[in-house]
Amino acid sequence: MATNLPLTGTFNVTCEYKRKGNSWIAGWHTGIDLTGSDTIYATCDGTVTRIGLNDDSYGNFIVVKATNGKYHWFCHLSRIDVKENQTVNRLSKIGIMGNTGNTTGKHLHYEIRNESNKYADNINPAEYMGIPNKVGTYDSKNYQIGESTTTEGKLKTLKRNTNLREEPNTKSNATLYLENTTLYVLQKSVAVADGYTWDKVRIRVNGKEGYMINKNYK
Numbered sequence: 001m002a003t004n005l006p007l008t009g010t011f012n013v014t015c016e017y018k019r020k021g022n023s024w025i026a027g028w029h030t031g032i033d034l035t036g037s038d039t040i041y042a043t044c045d046g047t048v049t050r051i052g053l054n055d056d057s058y059g060n061f062i063v064v065k066a067t068n069g070k071y072h073w074f075c076h077l078s079r080i081d082v083k084e085n086q087t088v089n090r091l092s093k094i095g096i097m098g099n100t101g102n103t104t105g106k107h108l109h110y111e112i113r114n115e116s117n118k119y120a121d122n123i124n125p126a127e128y129m130g131i132p133n134k135v136g137t138y139d140s141k142n143y144q145i146g147e148s149t150t151t152e153g154k155l156k157t158l159k160r161n162t163n164l165r166e167e168p169n170t171k172s173n174a175t176l177y178l179e180n181t182t183l184y185v186l187q188k189s190v191a192v193a194d195g196y197t198w199d200k201v202r203i204r205v206n207g208k209e210g211y212m213i214n215k216n217y218k
């Protein structure tokens, strides 16, 4: 399954979207900074509209125009593996993370601009990826795109690593999910077992349903 993430495996958010600061012309961070695996993937179906080389700010960068008209910017790359006008999708490897342009270390600056493609006219890339807009360590396997995502229930975030159980008890089969994974509470307090109250939940991005101890999310 695919994700809306530009990298795979364990990764870090090192600077969140909209952080305020004088180091940005807009006065805030227009993208999100990520570190992790070197290979960078396109995060959407679209077309490469621009390749930039040795830009003072963005270094080597790729711009992909998604089929919905938004522009995805992948910046500070050490290598670029696509050409202008090339069609890409979420499984396309487009380049290698690097340290080019105005950076203090190797990372990917990823931002999503609206249809204007103008600086500081952005959407929240964390929301697009389905991850928290918060400095931290995450794992791409928790942010797979499911085939269907109905949005009933209240959106919650795990406050610690927690098992999703097939039944509402601690002995049934479990899948571990990591802190900050988002989920919906479908039904509250469906059972009390093993000293815990259990809710029926659905993991947001893969649609998987099961039971969790209701103390484990925010």
Ligand SMILES: [Zn+2]
Binding pocket: 015, 029, 031, 032, 033, 108, 109, 110
């Ligand atoms: Zn950045």
